Each structure stands twice: as C-alpha cells, then as structure tokens.
Amino acid sequence: MYKVFVNDKPLFLTNEVVKETDFQLFLLESVDIKQIIVKMFQNKIDKAFLYHPDEKEIMEKLKEKIPVAKAGGGLVYNKQGQVLFIFRNGKWDLPKGGIEKGESIEETAIREVEEETGVSGLKITNKLPKTYHVFKRNGQYKLKITHWFEMKTDFKGIPQGQIEEGIEKVAWLSPDEIREALGNSYENIKLLFEKEKLLF
Structure with a gap:
C-alpha cells in the first residue's frame, strides 16, 4: 500500500x-x-x-x-545520536529538495542537506522509505516523491539555515525533543520515523 x-x-x-x-x-x-x-x-x-x-x-x-517532482532528503545523525531538523513555514521538517540535472538522487540528498543546514561531512548509511505528497504551486498540482537517506556526520560547527529557502532555524534534536517536534510537523515526516521505528 x-x-x-x-x-x-x-x-x-x-x-x-x-x-x-x-x-x-x-x-x-x-x-x-x-x-x-x-x-x-x-x-x-x-x-x-x-x-x-x-x-x-x-x-x-x-x-x-499529476506531474512528478523528484526530491532527495536526509535523516541526519550526529555523534551524540541527535537528528538534524529544520524549522520552516511554522513547522519542523527534515532537509530535502529537488533533483538537479545530471545528479544522482544520493547526490541531491547530500547537496540539499548541506545547502539548507550548512552541515557538511555527510555519509549515507542507509536508504529509507520514499514519501509521497501532493502540493500545489502556481495553480498546478504536483506529486512530490522524496527519496530519503539516513546519514551520519561528525560535523562540529553551528548549523545555519538557508535564508532564501525560508528556513528560520536548524537544530539538533534529542529523541525527547523529536517527539515534541513531530507534534508540529508533516504527516510524511512522522511516517518516516514510524517506519524506521526510531522512536516509537
């Protein structure tokens, strides 16, 4: 299903x-x-x-x-086992974005995480389930299929949200904070955590 x-x-x-x-x-x-x-x-x-x-x-x-928009994103862990979240449009989300010409979906996911959060040194450790959602832009419906990857990093700097993408903050969240953040997130992001049985 x-x-x-x-x-x-x-x-x-x-x-x-x-x-x-x-x-x-x-x-x-x-x-x-x-x-x-x-x-x-x-x-x-x-x-x-x-x-x-x-x-x-x-x-x-x-x-x-419905035209398809393909995207790649990351569920990123640091050395402390915290997960990288972004806050945009009043909701907590994971960094992701559209594929560019000539890129593999893995390259897209790493590039988007780096651009949206400033976090580097990313290594893909696992492929996660895809998520699907329909959005509307300029009166046109699109089906966004996001390919998710689990990533690890030993990045030590301070994450910086990409202002032009409307990202207000970037945060490393602990399991308890994630539970709270998911209360104000999107259904497909919650689904990702449920499927991975990461926290629930």
Missing part, C-alpha cells in the same frame, strides 16, 4: 478492500483522480482509499495525471 499525503490528508493506494467506514473508497477504473485531489485540498475529503488489484497500477495512473 502507498500512502500519499494530499494537503496533509492520507490518500491510500491499495489492493485490499478494508472494512473501515470512516473514509471514501474509490475504484481506479471509475474515478477521476484529480477530482479526489481537488476535494482533499478543499477539505471536502479527509481520508480516501483508491482501490485496484495492482497498487503499482494506481501509482502509475497518479503519475500520469
């Missing part, structure tokens, strides 16, 4: 019919995906399931309907 966040609300792409009743279930053959997304942005739908026997087929259809 894929979990795509639309306006921070879950759209599940699934090949199972679930017995719950607090959501709307749509069949891939008979639905206009874009209409579901518009309704989720208008807060008319809080949670939806999109069903097809082959869930990869649903993801392909979604990519056909």
Whole structure:
C-alpha cells in the first residue's frame, strides 16, 4: 500500500478492500483522480482509499495525471545520536529538495542537506522509505516523491539555515525533543520515523 499525503490528508493506494467506514473508497477504473485531489485540498475529503488489484497500477495512473517532482532528503545523525531538523513555514521538517540535472538522487540528498543546514561531512548509511505528497504551486498540482537517506556526520560547527529557502532555524534534536517536534510537523515526516521505528 502507498500512502500519499494530499494537503496533509492520507490518500491510500491499495489492493485490499478494508472494512473501515470512516473514509471514501474509490475504484481506479471509475474515478477521476484529480477530482479526489481537488476535494482533499478543499477539505471536502479527509481520508480516501483508491482501490485496484495492482497498487503499482494506481501509482502509475497518479503519475500520469499529476506531474512528478523528484526530491532527495536526509535523516541526519550526529555523534551524540541527535537528528538534524529544520524549522520552516511554522513547522519542523527534515532537509530535502529537488533533483538537479545530471545528479544522482544520493547526490541531491547530500547537496540539499548541506545547502539548507550548512552541515557538511555527510555519509549515507542507509536508504529509507520514499514519501509521497501532493502540493500545489502556481495553480498546478504536483506529486512530490522524496527519496530519503539516513546519514551520519561528525560535523562540529553551528548549523545555519538557508535564508532564501525560508528556513528560520536548524537544530539538533534529542529523541525527547523529536517527539515534541513531530507534534508540529508533516504527516510524511512522522511516517518516516514510524517506519524506521526510531522512536516509537
């Protein structure tokens, strides 16, 4: 099952019919995906399931309907076991950004972490699950697929937020502080920590 966040609300792409009743279930053959997304942005739908026997087929259809923006990001640990967070648009987030021509997704992730936080000496130690969310820019919907990597660094300096990206602060957070920060974060960031069973 894929979990795509639309306006921070879950759209599940699934090949199972679930017995719950607090959501709307749509069949891939008979639905206009874009209409579901518009309704989720208008807060008319809080949670939806999109069903097809082959869930990869649903993801392909979604990519056909909505342009894809590919991004890379990092879940970065320092020597003390703290995690690097950024604060932007009133929420805690992890550093990430769009791929540039000729880059591998790993290079994107390292470059973006360095640019957004000033932290260097990054080494990728693990590939993490991808996250999916739909955002709207200049009236256009886009599906952002972010490839996440666990990274380690022995950086000793003071992290600096990239002002032109609207990053107000950068902080190394301990497990207890992370729990608190996730209370004011995005659903796909929470999902990353849940999937990794890092803290919960």
